[in-house]
Amino acid sequence: MTTQQLYNQIQKKQSFLCIGLDTDMERIPKHLLTAEDPIFEFNKAIIAATHHLAVAYKPNTAFYEAHGLKGWQSLEKTINYLNEKHPDIFTIADAKRGDIGNTSAMYAKAFLQDMDFDSVTVAPYMGSDSVSPFLAVKDKFTILLALTSNAGAFDFQTQKVDDVELYKKVLTISQTWENSENLMYVVGATKADYFEAIRKIVPNNFLLVPGVGAQGGSLEDVCKYGMNDKVGLLINSSRGIIYAGNDENFAKAAQQEALKMQQQMAQLLRNN
């Protein structure tokens, strides 16, 4: 998928919502547990109820790996379902991978080629050669962790390196890498006042923004400082949407939460 195609979808749906498929067997409605693949059944119902309101889906691989082989199968079924039924939707493997070059190439193959996700999240700690195999894949995106939404973000990411915070160094240096137009960045909504400075360093790249809602970030503030002329934002919500209900009407409840967010987004897009 290209940035233009993503932008077209945002315009069409008047939404820049990403739904996080952090599907946890402990939290899905009880009646699904008798299904052959409860995780996939849950995801399918969520996608069916929300795909007109969201432009992206983001399964976090941890929730699938936690079930070993069976979980990996649920992940493959989910991405195959998305690619078949909704090829216009942007898909993110939230895997936070990163290793030496030849090894990162294996992860790039797994997520961007074999499973055919549109993008994968990658950790920057190991530097350029750990990211370049992801960036090399044409028409795919590498979403680099910059400033995350958790408390631990303050341990290293905001520490100053040559008078500049580490996450800014990550933004600046990664912009010099080959195929940097294939970069997006994770920036947590819990740090909305950081967006103005971030946009000065990366005016054009999309930002994937977790932390609105459950973690306390404000959608308005993120848009005020983070939106660019191609929108440039994917706002992620996981638990707030997918666990809105936990009985047989769970998909309808998820749809209602997604609709609330889409309506706020449509308003913000009109004002942009």
Add this chain to the structure above:
Amino acid sequence: MTTQQLYNQIQKKQSFLCIGLDTDMERIPKHLLTAEDPIFEFNKAIIAATHHLAVAYKPNTAFYEAHGLKGWQSLEKTINYLNEKHPDIFTIADAKRGDIGNTSAMYAKAFLQDMDFDSVTVAPYMGSDSVSPFLAVKDKFTILLALTSNAGAFDFQTQKVDDVELYKKVLTISQTWENSENLMYVVGATKADYFEAIRKIVPNNFLLVPGVGAQGGSLEDVCKYGMNDKVGLLINSSRGIIYAGNDENFAKAAQQEALKMQQQMAQLLRNN
């Protein structure tokens, strides 16, 4: 496994060798490709030929995920085989994971509990709450990336934060975390002259050292500056051992390479 049990094994085998099971379908001997699970067949033969010379095995998860469901199955079979046949051997899931707290807990469950690896490698970028769920698992180890062996290590890890390199900040801060006695660190052999300073910050923790051999690091130098009174080193070799041969005698060739390293290690242990 406890540190003492690992130390006992090192004494018994006169070896602190870790063999990296970076098993690549493109590089294993052709005659294995007709087997039902070529990756597992290869690993089994390597382990059978080298288990008396090595104290640890380290499958890198990327090489398994690259084959999707089938690869994940090979990984599970490999760790089950190791746990059943060689319960005294230290096992490392080289996964380089790390995510927000509840998500890291899923990875900890997958690798340290369900698959029952003795340890898992973790990236530090997201800070304390991304590592704590791994550290919380009793009698298991969290191997934190500090200074890696690749060129990209110089992009961020060696950048100065408050006049101290980032990787030293990672060492120092992580030592203050709860259950920090369950920490080991990845330190590349390509930076042997850094080990003296590193040992001042983490005198007691084991260091997992990639980069000897293929990547140019010197075993003698690493031992000179990195060894402590409980040895405190696991020297990893992957390609140099497992691809020493690529015909029907591949396991024997791997054994010979492993033996060379074990003999050097026995000498270094005598001199320590």
